[in-house]
Amino acid sequence: MGSKISGKDLIKLGFPQNNTINIGLAQIQRYRKREKKESILLEIKEVLTDPAKFSGDGTWGKVAESLVKPVEVRMHELLKQRVPFSIFGEDLIDEQAKFQLYDALKLPISVAGALMPDAHAGYGLPIGGVLATHQAVIPYGVGVDIGCRMSLSIFDLPASYMKGKDAMLLNILAEHTKFGMYETHRNKSDHEILNRSEFLEIPLLKGLQDKAYRQLGTSGGGNHFVEFGIIDILETRPGWKMGKGSYLAVLSHSGSRGLGANIAKHYTYLAKKQCPLPRHVQHLAWLDLNTHDGQEYWLAMNLAGDYAAACHENIHHRIAKALGKRTILTVENHHNFAWKELVNGQECIVHRKGATPASKGTLGIIPGSMTAPGYLVEGLGHPGSLNSASHGAGRLYSRANAKANFTKAELKNSLVDAGVQVIGGSIDELPMAYKDIEKVMYLQQELVQVLGMFRPKFVRMEG
Template identity: 75%
Template sequence: MGNKLSGRDLIQLGFPKNNAINIALGQINRYRKKEKKASILTEAKEVLLAPEKFKGHGTWGKVAEGLINPVQVRMHQLNTTRAPFSIFGENEIDEQAKFQLYDALKLPIAVSGALMPDAHSGYGLPIGGVLATDNAVIPYGVGVDIGCRMSLSVFDLPASFLKGKDDQLKAILSEHTKFGMTETHKIKADHEVFSRSEFKDIPLLKNLLGKAYKQLGTSGGGNHFVEFGIAKLDTVLPEWKLLPGEYLAVLSHSGSRGLGTNIAKHYTYLATKQCPLPKQVQHLAWLDLNTHDGQEYWMAMNLAGEYAKACHDDIHRRIAKALGKRIVTTIENHHNFAWKEMVNGKECIVHRKGATPASEGQLGIIPGSMTAPGFIVMGKGNPESLNSASHGAGRLFSRAKCKATFTQSDIKKELKKHEVQLIGGNIDEAPMAYKNINTVIELQKELVNVMGTFTPKIVRMDK
């Protein structure tokens, strides 16, 4: 008997010759490879004799499920008709994004869909796509950067505070924000999110805890940013304890870093293995929420969302401390996530991939570009959009097209014209790459009320 566990070993124990064997081997060889084969086989025998006891178990849960209720993997076909949908700002949206939504609406699990005016094509669901499904979650419908979100902190300081402090504020952003794959804070912060039970119970997450701890309070590359600017509040809520006016504010955009990426990759792989689909929609493979993997992804996704919020909280805490000022109010929202929500009287899973939650009375931030204002909004709860709004201006030029079209000189001219200072940033995030945010906001009057704006002044991005 060799040291490595094989399918034959499990069959000799009495395991049936079905998919449960492959699942068992995949889990064991990934998470238990350093353990002795004999002890794993002893445990495997216990699972075989009493699978009910191992339901929900990190390593053996999926195997137990396969023993209790064996499921045949079969090719799913698309419906011939689409689920109902709405498109906002149709003339501003490229055809490929529309066709991606149309395909998603033909999934057997699709209930309803919507496309926001900032939409453009992506992987699986288009960016700006919203899809309600029946008791199933699509990892690529959430996106790779799970819990990618906006966070705006307003200080009780007038906008004039910015004058003459360019060097000081640039230094704060340079020293107290970290971007990209390798930058981390020298002094790490702890957070209650790290004591969550999912980090102990789910083997994948146990392996990612160290990375998550290192990356807390950091931002990714691409279009992620932290910026000082001016929040102009036209309408204020009593709890803000502010009068209408212009204030110093900090806006950040990023997600769940390596934690979210690894969760997305792992469960997308599991979904594609268990839910074969026609080639053009294979990125839309789903996990049934009644299954072990579906439940596990749901827990991991929610943890990644909490972690993304923790990252933003840490970024804003560090900046406030460096400023020596207190944050008065914070407005924040996810825009890459899935929620359990009621749709036409039935609980569904609502995926928002690059879309802002906009239920009645819900606050959110819809950014423009580094030279265009973002908008502070309150949702109207429009059922036609599945209580959603755009997550930004949306791209007009792809990243590749930006590099072929614009130069650093073009970007510098645009920044100078709008009196914006940039630390880092690449050509593929040129302000000219984005749609006109004013047009995009105008196209969603039915979805949100505008309460104010945020105008960037000092922007920090990945180099």
């Protein structure tokens, strides 16, 4: 069997006695260990003979790369000076989050950075952190929940439509939304995303395709939600099929589920192996986009982002069908992702970990908590923020501190006071665990213009 292949076998084939042998054995063990030894050796000998033929191949591309142009593995030290950066709403941001950004600004690959007013400490980049890098992507700069995003659907129904329909709307949320690691829809949906070539060409993704199928149209735990509410449209834009006023809307928050989490784990491991850093910043390890692993992560990340979008599409389709109504406008955006964008005329990789894209004219959603309003916004394209804005209110208390400082009674009272009904939810997600969204919005007036305000009324979360 393939698992019995040794370094001596590869040396006999003519492999150079360097790290290429270790890479070859690792790829065999990870992806081909159940196959016959003879067939594996025939394939890998072909890689040795013609490595260019296997460039980009899911299994052998990394081996081919090592034969032609090995990835340089060396310890990277932080620079003494930070690259340029801006902080918005500094007084609202904890010191740990600032220091996490300061460390990221000293990476040899960094070009510029920013911190949004909802920022708080995370792993790698802080939540609310934005970092532009040169030809490199940081898996933990994107985040574990790749492509975590907001989606808002507005119906051609006045806010008054909700009156007297509490039971109906709560039932739609209970029956047609699924949350957490184990809930899935009884009637599964197919989607073109599941037929993407990356699922066949990247071995890691091949093993995740079934999970992606099962979890399509579901939401994660924690702060992920689906909710009915009222959207007050304050400003309209050309092409919108509605005027100013108040409408029924659905707002959802979720990401790429198990698919994205597994991608993040796998490529963070590879990044740490290839890019050793001082221990306190090891979560900022990067992948060079000119390497096999860097290119493969970029493809996998984009697939995860598109999958997250497909999940929201499915969620909103199910709800609209149950409601028996059509939407007249949908607005959505990622807030855990990396994009190729120009920064000071130079193409960079812009990581937004818990930050909303806000280039000039770009629409986005900035939610509050389960009782606080969210905002439909248009970006103003502020260069200091790297064309970004906050992704929400941001946490005031960590999950552990929220559980230690608040009670179920306080959660219940806050919901009653706000006139909001919740299915699921937990103490660590109660409104008091979050910053004041109105303060956050005030501190980013130069980043976004508010076009509408969403008021949650019926909320579904895990639990």
